[in-house]
Amino acid sequence: MTIKSNTRPVASAARDFLLTDSDFSRVRALIYQRAGIALGEQKREMVYSRLSRRLRELGMSDFTSYLAQLEAQHDSAEWQSFTNALTTNLTAFFREAHHFPLLAEHVKTCAQPVTIWCSAASTGEEPYSIAMTLIEALGNRAGNASVIATDIDTQVLEKAATGIYTMEQVSKLPQERLKRFFLKGSGARAGQVRIRPEVAAMVKFGQLNLLAPQWGLKEPFDAIFCRNVMIYFDKPTQNRILQRFEPLMKPHGLLFAGHSENFSYASQPFRLRGQTVYELDAKRGKGVA
Incomplete structure (x- = not known):
């Protein structure tokens, strides 16, 4: 067994x-x-960059003390800041656009009322795209x-709830959608x-933390969006989450995954419906009241 030095800095540059x-x-x-986020060795620079901001804000001098404080205070509010700092939020309106026409056709055949769960809402672009x-x-x-739009990161949820975006963030939307779904700001x-x-x-x-023992969700969903989330989990964690999706979905419910995610390896009741879209097997979908 090779024991690594515990004093190697993240890079040769001054820190x-x-x-x-x-x-x-x-x-x-x-x-x-x-x-449940599995950080690879290549994420070392990212970890330094993001957590060093927390150290500066807290007036702390080293990571060792910061981590010791976290471990000693299991209910500390700093845990949420720690999690927020290490969560990656990359999103856009109608990102992976091929999903939305399929969603549109699906909901036209669904019994009313239609309910969708967006499990990684980030700053709101995805759940608002679903609503549109x-x-x-x-x-x-x-x-x-x-x-229902959830995320583990409280800071992005605060941004999402405002529903305010820059013109650059909506610049790729057709004018028809801009006029129909947005109000243009003036003055300040x-x-x-x-x-x-x-x-x-x-x-x-x-x-909502996808690793939490209870999600607090009861409604059966017509579709679940879990896009570009599973890539941060290892395969056992992915499998457990997929299994927990099943009782929350209506028969023939759809599961939308990210472009780099593939669940075909997992022992779960979904079959591939289209490009990174899976359908719940009606014989196994349970639904809940």
Whole structure:
């Protein structure tokens, strides 16, 4: 067994703090235990960059003390800041656009009311895109449809709930959608847009950790979006989450995955329906009241 030095810095360049091998291993273990995120060795620079900001804000001098404080205070609010710092949030309106026409066709055949769960809401672009799709597909019936939007990161959820975005963030949307679903800012809000109230009313945001023993979700969903989340989990964790999705889905419910995710290896009741889209086997889908 090779024992590595515990004093190797993250890089040769001068740093404010020293991230030792031991510290980095502890960070990896703690975020895995807390959020199921499996950080590879190549994430060392990212860990240093993001957590060093926490050290500066807290006035701490080293990672070892910071991690010791976390471990000693299991209910500390700093755990959420730690998790937020190590969560990657990359999103856009109608990202992986091929999913949304399929969702539109699916919900047209669903019994009312239609309910969708977006399990990695980030700053809101994805759940709002889902809500817009429901409005376009269902027309007047969209009034009864809803989107449950969750994320482990409380900071991005706060941003999402405001429904405010820059013009650059919506620049790739067709003008028809911009006019229909957004209000243009003026004065101090010039250069920004806000989601229209009727769209925002369809989306309910809440914090949720996919590794939590209880999710607190009861409604059977017509579709679950879990896109670009599983890539941060190891395969046993992915499998457990997929198994927990099953009783929350209606028969023939759809599961939308990210472009780099493939669940065909897992022993779960989904069959491939399209490009990174899976359908629940109706014979196994249970649903819950």
